[in-house]
Amino acid sequence: MRSEPTSVLRHRIVEAPAGRLHLAEQGTGPLVLLVHGFPESWYSWRRQLPALAAAGFRAVAIDVRGYGRSSKPAATDAYRMLDLVADNVAVVRALGEESAVVVGHDWGSNIAAASALLHPEVFRAAGLLSVPYAPPGGPRPTDVFDHIGGPDQEFYVSYFQEPGRAESEIEPDVRGWLAGFYAALSADTMPAEGEPDPHFVAPGGQLRDRFPDGPLPGWLSEEELDVYAAEFERTGLTGALNRYRNMDRDWEDLAPHSGAAIKQPSLFIGGTLDASTTWMSDAIDAFPATLPALSAAHLLDGCGHWIQQERPDEVNRLLTDWLATLEH
Template identity: 85%
Template sequence: MRSEPTAALRHRIVEAPAGRLHLVEQGRGPLILLLHGFPESWYSWRHQLPALAAAGYRAVAMDVRGYGRSSRPSATEAYRMLDLVEDNVAVVRALGEESAMVVGHDWGSNIAAASALLHPGVFRAVGLLSVPYAPPGGPRPTDVFGRIGGPQQEFYVSYFQQPGRAEAEIEPDVRGWLAGFYAALSADTMPAEGEPDPHFLAPGGRMRDRFPTGPLPAWLSEEDLDVYAGEFERTGLTGALNRYRTMDRDWEDLAPYRGAPITQPAVFIGGALDASTTWMADAIEAHRTTLPALSASHVLDGCGHWIQQERPEEVNSLLTEWLATLQD
């Protein structure tokens, strides 16, 4: 595809089922919707927006409902997957398009996959970063997560379930908590093998008790951390955490799609040091049947969870190469 001069970032608000959604747009051409994960914002795509725009695409990163400048419904059930998918459809329509490619990271990967599964006519290709596709089905999620770790530890997803509990830990020092959480899952600052795993809590403990206390990871400047912290200090963490609190509802809502593959063109990019990649290795192996139109799975050596920020040039190259095959 022919490259054009990169335009400036454009911020805009569109109407959606969430109420209002904040978007950041750059470039012209085929539409690519970029979906962030926890605890991030549109800003996590700051390296991809100019690269995709320069490659000839209309790249749009959004604040998912509950984050940043987007609306934050008060009801926990307002964060179910079906509603987030309809937000994405509304964004495509608000931008005057009939279809788009969708790329997501972390929770955004799950939302991107569900969008492609439920609306194949709207989302014609899907890119998944860090979290592979696992079709709906299996046991109830909270039952699964409740068994992880055993009686001596609590898995962080279970810790996030009770409204207000994680907020009480995070919100008195948002910046410090975010710095520790980002460092805990970054390749250059994560705990060494054999040290306590920050995905788990000791009985009566806090997540931050197992976070690294050294320097920030190389990908995260003080200014970058200020951006993330400033947003969550303003909004609080409840909207973001409610995504975890609707997992059982999602399991019920998506029951009709149990075991369903995503048949659109797809790509997966993960980090070799990311727990999402290693714990879900079976899901990556199953992509040959769950993502039958998968172009490739890329696992980047020496990379942690924040993949598009830790290794932006590699991710940009892999995404633009994949997107070029779709246009061909």
């Protein structure tokens, strides 16, 4: 029988290198730290928190620094991966725990992977959603992104590099931009094959020029969109976008770990209609070497990018089944 604490969602603030980090917590038991991606918040895990709590876990979803109710350092280089990993370690310690399983989606997947790689003594397992693990190393990221798309269009990651540029597109209409961005990467509303790719910007254009102009995706209600929009209308987008602006710094910081595998137990869940999994199919193929303790890699047929929101029941089942196999 489920105990009463699992039914109560609690919000709290903890001290961390970022300054202060907000988190939402539900349940008791082994700690599972949930890390969101762009452009989201702790709220993207709203359908996982009660399911993990009911399964006997202490589920904690954070607002990554720069998002929501967490601190938003002013310096662009305060959003490098090493800082985000330090925040995760601080959360585990602030919650009075020695270790945790870390689960991330989108950028949160990269943060979760780096947390497990750099602090295996704290993060005893890693669940990665949507973005597969690719070890540090290779060419400088911005050099790679500059050549994606060719001369006729600009890759969105390159578009995000210049401070203020994407903000000037997004912030005058945060709610409308978010609605379009979420729809562009959702299975039921994404542009059809052959239509302009919303991951790219035409010369002189904006990213939103290629967003679908139609209904919200099925997983997102007007009220849920209001929650996301209200947070970003309050905070702005700079803290969130600064994650993209540190990719070259991360490349330098993590160079000592070039090619390194994550040796703890791991899980990957992706969507077959998500560009993150199709573009990075080579990384998935390399999992036997890069994730040697991988329990399973699941590709959900017909699923887009927002995987834990598009397919909450399936993701909850896969997560809880995997968590149950881990030593606590």
